[in-house]
Amino acid sequence: MDILLCAACGHRLTEPVRRLDGMPEFPDWDGLPGPDGQRLPPARLSRGTYAVDPLPHGAPFVPAPKDEEYDGVVPGGKWMSDERGLLVSAGPRDTYVLHPLDVPELVFHPDSWRHIGCCGPDGEHGANRLCPCGAEVAIVAADCTSEYATRFVPDAVRTVPA
Ligand SMILES: [Zn+2]
Ligand SMILES: [Zn+2]
Structure with missing residues (x-):
């Protein structure tokens, strides 16, 4: 088991979690409410586990390469566009992905833009904790x-044995 610490100050950021070999498949919608009764998909990771996602995640978004086949913001992902045309994510790669309930409460980012979503933050606008x-x-x-996941920015954290 590992725990994640803040790379800057050593503060402990997670419960002990076991690293999986790869990202689990996207779970199917189960219609069950989240811990606060919200409308949420099932958590990406099971409690007590984490995985490293090699794909870029979230902001910033950049125009998709002209000659490449477009397959969403990340491969197999949703489509996104603005006045520049179709977009792909140029966000951090190799984020550490955990079940949100394995992460004790963190500090809200003061930039409200980063918390944008419909009934919760969509996680597409950069680090929000x-x-x-x-x-x-x-x-x-x-x-x-x-x-439904909490991701840690790889440059901002380090893992140590629990
Ligand atoms: Zn810190
Ligand atoms: Zn919503």
């Missing part, structure tokens, strides 16, 4: 339109 020291450590996604 801070370590108590102020470091931008995590991206919480908990919306009916998003996955």
